[in-house]
Amino acid sequence: MAVPGPAAGAGARPKLDLQFLQRFLQIQKVLFPSWSSQNALMFLTLLQLVIYQVGLIPSQYYGVLGNKDLDGFKTLTFLAVVLIILNSMLKSFDQFTCNLLYVSWRKDLTEHLHRFYFQGRVYYTLNVLRDDVDNPDQRISQDVERFCRQLSSMASKLIISPFTLLYYTYQCFQRFKHMQIRVNAEPAAFFSRHQHI
Numbered sequence: 001m002a003v004p005g006p007a008a009g010a011g012a013r014p015k016l017d018l019q020f021l022q023r024f025l026q027i028q029k030v031l032f033p034s035w036s037s038q039n040a041l042m043f044l045t046l047l048q049l050v051i052y053q054v055g056l057i058p059s060q061y062y063g064v065l066g067n068k069d070l071d072g073f074k075t076l077t078f079l080a081v082v083l084i085i086l087n088s089m090l091k092s093f094d095q096f097t098c099n100l101l102y103v104s105w106r107k108d109l110t111e112h113l114h115r116f117y118f119q120g121r122v123y124y125t126l127n128v129l130r131d132d133v134d135n136p137d138q139r140i141s142q143d144v145e146r147f148c149r150q151l152s153s154m155a156s157k158l159i160i161s162p163f164t165l166l167y168y169t170y171q172c173f174q175r176f177k178h179m180q181i182r183v184n185a186e187p188a189a190f191f192s193r194h195q196h197i
């Protein structure tokens with residue numbers, strides 16, 4: 001019986017190519033079997049925009065302190081404390097959800113890979129007949145663990161970044177429109193005055 005040789009490209013550096021993309025998409029099908037799956041729902045709960053509202057509070061203190069408004073100061077301080085508590089709760093929930101995703105992804109992907117590993121004579125071939133693959137059980141568990149850990153740590157950043165970008169783009173557009181109105185206030189006033197004369 002012939003012993004299969006090493007796989008093509010064994011020992012070569014990993015590349016970001018079409019094969020990598022195809023394998024990554026196959027893994028995503030295992031991790032997210034459907035939009036209503038537990039993994040997909042946990043992934044979508046990472047959306048949070050309240051955190052960025054906390055950054056707007058300090059600028060509001062300038063107005064309150066400048067006007068020496070004690071009631072406004074108390075109200076703003078209460079709002080700031082509530083937003084900070086909410087922010088910390090959301091960050092904790094974010095971390096908890098990422099850890100749940102990690103455990104769930106690791107379980108699903110390990111079970112998926114083990115189905116292939118124990119199919120036919122693959123287990124026997126890899127453990128007995130192949131010399132170039134050392135301890136495939138440990139390799140599967142460690143690689144899946146590392147992959148899922150890294151993917152779960154990136155999950156919240158990948159989800160939140162586009163929404164953060166859209167939110168701040170919208171905010172910049174509103175400030176730009178506001179400045180455009182202020183800059184063109186005098187010509188607009190003269191234009192409307194000439195229309196009435």
